Amino acid sequence: MTSHASVSQPSTLAQPINKSAHAFDKVMLDAMLARRFFFAPAFEIYGGVAGLYDYGPTGSALQANILDAWRKHYIIEEDMLELDTTIMTLSDVLKTSGHVDKFADWMCKDVQTGEIFRADHLVEAVLEARLKGDKEARGVKEEVEVEEDDKKKKRKKNVKTVAVKLDDEVVAEYESLLAQIDNYTGPELGELIRKHKIVNPSTGNEMTEPVEFNLMFESNIGPTGQIKGYLRPETAQGHFVNFARLLEFNNGRVPFASAQIGRSFRNEIAPRQGLLRVREFTMAEIEHYVDPLDKRHARFAEVKDVKLALLPKNVQSEGKTDITHMSVGEAVAQKIIDNETLGYFLGRTQLFLIKIGIDPERLRCRQHMANEMAHYAADCWDFEIQSSYGWIECVGCADRSAYDLTVHSVRTKQPLRVQVKLDQPRVVEKLECTFDAKAFGMKFKKEAGMLKETLAGMDRDRLQCVKDELETGVASVKGTDGKSYEISSELLKIEPVTVTEHVREFTPNVIEPSFGIGRILYSLLEHSYWAREADKARVVLSLPSLVAPIKCLIVTISQDSQLRTLIHDISHKMRKLGIASRVDDSSASIGKKYARNDELGTPFGCTVDFASLQKGTMTLRERDSTSQLIGPIDTVIDVVDRLVKGTIDWQGATEVLETYSGVQDVE
Numbered sequence: 001m002t003s004h005a006s007v008s009q010p011s012t013l014a015q016p017i018n019k020s021a022h023a024f025d026k027v028m029l030d031a032m033l034a035r036r037f038f039f040a041p042a043f044e045i046y047g048g049v050a051g052l053y054d055y056g057p058t059g060s061a062l063q064a065n066i067l068d069a070w071r072k073h074y075i076i077e078e079d080m081l082e083l084d085t086t087i088m089t090l091s092d093v094l095k096t097s098g099h100v101d102k103f104a105d106w107m108c109k110d111v112q113t114g115e116i117f118r119a120d121h122l123v124e125a126v127l128e129a130r131l132k133g134d135k136e137a138r139g140v141k142e143e144v145e146v147e148e149d150d151k152k153k154k155r156k157k158n159v160k161t162v163a164v165k166l167d168d169e170v171v172a173e174y175e176s177l178l179a180q181i182d183n184y185t186g187p188e189l190g191e192l193i194r195k196h197k198i199v200n201p202s203t204g205n206e207m208t209e210p211v212e213f214n215l216m217f218e219s220n221i222g223p224t225g226q227i228k229g230y231l232r233p234e235t236a237q238g239h240f241v242n243f244a245r246l247l248e249f250n251n252g253r254v255p256f257a258s259a260q261i262g263r264s265f266r267n268e269i270a271p272r273q274g275l276l277r278v279r280e281f282t283m284a285e286i287e288h289y290v291d292p293l294d295k296r297h298a299r300f301a302e303v304k305d306v307k308l309a310l311l312p313k314n315v316q317s318e319g320k321t322d323i324t325h326m327s328v329g330e331a332v333a334q335k336i337i338d339n340e341t342l343g344y345f346l347g348r349t350q351l352f353l354i355k356i357g358i359d360p361e362r363l364r365c366r367q368h369m370a371n372e373m374a375h376y377a378a379d380c381w382d383f384e385i386q387s388s389y390g391w392i393e394c395v396g397c398a399d400r401s402a403y404d405l406t407v408h409s410v411r412t413k414q415p416l417r418v419q420v421k422l423d424q425p426r427v428v429e430k431l432e433c434t435f436d437a438k439a440f441g442m443k444f445k446k447e448a449g450m451l452k453e454t455l456a457g458m459d460r461d462r463l464q465c466v467k468d469e470l471e472t473g474v475a476s477v478k479g480t481d482g483k484s485y486e487i488s489s490e491l492l493k494i495e496p497v498t499v500t501e502h503v504r505e506f507t508p509n510v511i512e513p514s515f516g517i518g519r520i521l522y523s524l525l526e527h528s529y530w531a532r533e534a535d536k537a538r539v540v541l542s543l544p545s546l547v548a549p550i551k552c553l554i555v556t557i558s559q560d561s562q563l564r565t566l567i568h569d570i571s572h573k574m575r576k577l578g579i580a581s582r583v584d585d586s587s588a589s590i591g592k593k594y595a596r597n598d599e600l601g602t603p604f605g606c607t608v609d610f611a612s613l614q615k616g617t618m619t620l621r622e623r624d625s626t627s628q629l630i631g632p633i634d635t636v637i638d639v640v641d642r643l644v645k646g647t648i649d650w651q652g653a654t655e656v657l658e659t660y661s662g663v664q665d666v667e
């Protein structure tokens with residue numbers, strides 16, 4: 001270690017190095033993540049099960065820190081009501097929410113071998129391979145991966161790219177299909193498989209018609225087996241079934257939000273891409289309840305200037321993926337984003353993702369296309385993050401309208417509605433529905449209650465449309481189950497009535513940001529990973545100190561017993577301050593100790609030497625720039641504390657320590 005007389009160019013953690021200058025090496029990253037036990041296949045010594053992973057010490061700490069940042073960013077800063085609801089969910093709840101009937105993907109089988117594929121993934125992989133083959137024929141060589149079901153241990157298969165030049169119209173058609181791949185129904189996927197002669201890439205055999213496969217894990221509650229349950233596929237239903245209590249807790253007022261972090265389970269047909277498509281994962285979900293007539297947000301001004309990379313639905317429907325960079329404020333003003341509250345959460349989510357270290361250049365907001373969106377949703381955007389696997393949805397932000405609360409209210413007959421006392425009673429002309437109760441009940445049977453609630457939840461304009469239609473003898477009404485019902489004018493009358501209202505009553509709409517933590521965590525690892533120019537084997541994870549698993553490494557340059565005692569004392573002091581520090585008292589060289597902590601993403605390192613014993617000083621090192629500062633031990637500990645809390649950056653640390661420091665050049 002050499003000291004120089006002057007202090008080096010100060011660096012912050014955020015942008016010291018041009019990391020993109022170093023080619024990304026996925027094989028090296030995967031090897032490092034396994035070696036340093038970020039995560040590993042669950043039950044590995046038994047051969048593992050596809051889609052199930054265990055996080056090791058580093059992965060667990062990273063996930064805990066991301067969740068801690070999430071709790072602070074949303075729950076604490078926005079005063080949300082936190083929940084921890086059960087994972088095992090009553091089947092009635094998931095029947096009502098639509099999951100029992102509709103939470104399914106389309107799968108198809110190899111007609112000869114029975115090998116299973118998720119139909120949309122198969123079409124996607126094969127068409128992408130053909131496009132790559134076309135590029136190859138024009139001089140570019142690439143490979144595409146698709147994965148099969150988990151019957152076999154080795155699931156990764158390459159769809160061979162054959163260098164065949166395609167007609168320009170075919171290329172355009174494939175590109176358009178791929179831009180809309182999330183948008184197809186099972187029969188449409190079947191049609192595509194036949195039309196484009198898509199076969200099992202490994203056997204060349206034909207595929208069966210796609211069939212639906214429900215993704216929920218079914219179970220029984222209790223010994224009799226009579227109470228059916230499922231492991232929840234999302235945390236959201238736990239919020240909705242507690243709405244009445246939450247509303248009361250919030251003194252009967254909206255808007256407010258509930259938030260929950262917890263495990264969810266999906267029996268994915270073909271788990272793949274490591275942590276990106278698994279069968280058990282951590283979600284963090286917010287349900288924000290808002291007056292349907294007023295979707296403004298009180299803190300909108302704070303995010304209106306946040307710039308988003310938008311991929312709106314109209315662009316995708318033309319088969320394109322061109323991005324529009326626009327502020328949240330502009331996008332809401334132009335109605336590209338439906339309302340302020342949805343825009344607010346998109347802005348806040350972008351700020352969160354960047355704060356934890358996601359590269360803003362590899363982040364975009366993709367709007368759902370009409371068919372892709374649930375029938376009840378008013379608008380829906382996904383935050384997609386680009387990694388070596390392409391653009392992957394990591395956060396879904398949907399305006400779910402009044403659907404969830406309405407269906408649970410109809411099923412349970414509990415009024416999941418908000419009442420607002422009016423300052424002044426008001427005389428209003430309303431449209432009132434009167435039913436021929438007996439005939440209506442006979443015609444629609446168990447759907448009768450749901451249809452009445454649907455009509456009761458309609459605003460005046462929609463009800464007026466139904467009334468106009470009824471004048472022709474019959475009106476078509478879409479129920480909360482998404483189906484259309486023909487109601488005749490004998491069964492339903494809609495008439496204007498004048499009423500004096502003292503209270504306004506409504507079912508709140510729900511805006512839902514839903515985060516998949518594993519996908520964010522993996523993308524963050526890719527975005528943080530780079531190799532040092534001088535030695536490609538020396539890799540670094542430039543994780544922000546906010547989320548880094550360990551904040552400070554403490555080492556000694558010698559095995560001297562006094563120095564060894566000293567580093568344990570320093571670690572003790574740091575841990576008392578809540579700083580996750582790690583002593584490396586092995587006999588490895590200092591350079592090696594730094595290197596193995598750089599790859600864990602440890603942002604700071606403290607080194608003691610004989611001067612520490614004589615003068616009571618130690619050296620502080622910053623991971624990305626490898627810059628070093630020297631100061632009294634307790635001052636350095638205080639600086640580390642402030643760096644970790646984010647109250648100063650490296651420039652601030654330099655200012656505190658510059659009177660003591662020479663710059664150290666060790667590597």
Ligand SMILES: Nc1ncnc2c1ncn2[C@@H]1O[C@H](COP(=O)(O)OP(=O)(O)OP(=O)(O)O)[C@@H](O)[C@H]1O
Binds near residue numbers: 276
């Ligand atoms: N199998 C999975 N493994 C890991 N994370 C997942 C998985 N399924 C969903 N997620 C995460 O949960 C979030 C919310 O779930 P949502 O139901 O919106 O996903 P989805 O639209 O079903 O995802 P996909 O279309 O990729 O299957 C997603 O944005 C994603 O981050």
